[in-house]
Amino acid sequence: MSKILYIEASPLGDDSYSIQAAKAFLDARMADNPDDELDRIDLFDLDLPAFGRPFAKAKMAKMFGQELGEEEQKAWERVEELITRFKAADIYVFAVPMWNFGVPHVLKQYIDFLVQPGYTFDPSAPKGETGLLEGKSAFVAYARGGEYKDGQERDPYDFQKSYLEAVLGLIGIKDVQSVIVQPTLAKGPDGAQEALEAVKKQACELALSQY
Numbered sequence: 001m002s003k004i005l006y007i008e009a010s011p012l013g014d015d016s017y018s019i020q021a022a023k024a025f026l027d028a029r030m031a032d033n034p035d036d037e038l039d040r041i042d043l044f045d046l047d048l049p050a051f052g053r054p055f056a057k058a059k060m061a062k063m064f065g066q067e068l069g070e071e072e073q074k075a076w077e078r079v080e081e082l083i084t085r086f087k088a089a090d091i092y093v094f095a096v097p098m099w100n101f102g103v104p105h106v107l108k109q110y111i112d113f114l115v116q117p118g119y120t121f122d123p124s125a126p127k128g129e130t131g132l133l134e135g136k137s138a139f140v141a142y143a144r145g146g147e148y149k150d151g152q153e154r155d156p157y158d159f160q161k162s163y164l165e166a167v168l169g170l171i172g173i174k175d176v177q178s179v180i181v182q183p184t185l186a187k188g189p190d191g192a193q194e195a196l197e198a199v200k201k202q203a204c205e206l207a208l209s210q211y
Contacts (some may be wrong), residue, residue: 001035005089009107010097012145017181017196020048021141022095024200025179028207031145039089043106051112055079063117083120084119092138092173094164098145102159111167120171131172137167139206140178144184179203 006026010016016038030036048057058072058079068076096103097163117123142161149155154162161178179199184192 001037002090003088004029004081004091004093005030005086006038006040006093007046007107007110008040008042009104009110010095011104016095016097016143017184017192018095018143019095019198021143021179021203022093022139023205025139025203025207026093026139027069027203032124032208035094039085040087043104043110045113046106046110048106048109048113049207051109052191055113059116059148075209077117079113080119082110083116086114087120087133090136092168094135094138094140096140096147096160096164097143098158098160100102103159103173115167115171119211130170131174133172134174136173137175138173138177140176141163142180142182142204143184144180144182147183148180150180157173163166177206179206 004026006022008016008022010017010018026038030038052072052074055078058068058076060066061068061072062076071208092105096107099105102108114120120132122132140161144160148158149199150158150161165176165178167176179202181192181196181199183195187195188199
């Protein structure tokens, strides 16, 4: 039995191409592994505060072994709460649309809470060995309005997939599978639906063969 944390970074719900692809993966995975436990986070409903002054001061105090004031302590408890929930999972599933060549702001905000020294990575470890979440895996469903190159020759405008994979690698999650629904706009509704159906099939195959 595995614990799956499913993270939605689109506000469009069932109209989201990335969410539809992620759910195809989840449906196949859960049908084949009915004992798995599923935890879902909709980042647009999570009501994250800005990582502002009390959070930044608390982070610096923790890094240098200093005592936290009352405001900083309360802020840091929220950070630890989010990290604890995240680290409890064995498998991560993300639904991530491309916004302005990158990821939606809520996902970046969430990552800023999660990626903390001593909690999810070790800043003193050798380069490439910093992650504290080794042994976990991830599946990411990306969606893009246009068409972007993937593979060894990364598209210079892709700050979506490259960014998220870099973050996951930093914290030790290097077993990452992904699918990409594209283009969702450039070829109209019919082209988008055709791309989605192909990706949903691919997601189901990954759910049954890779995890």
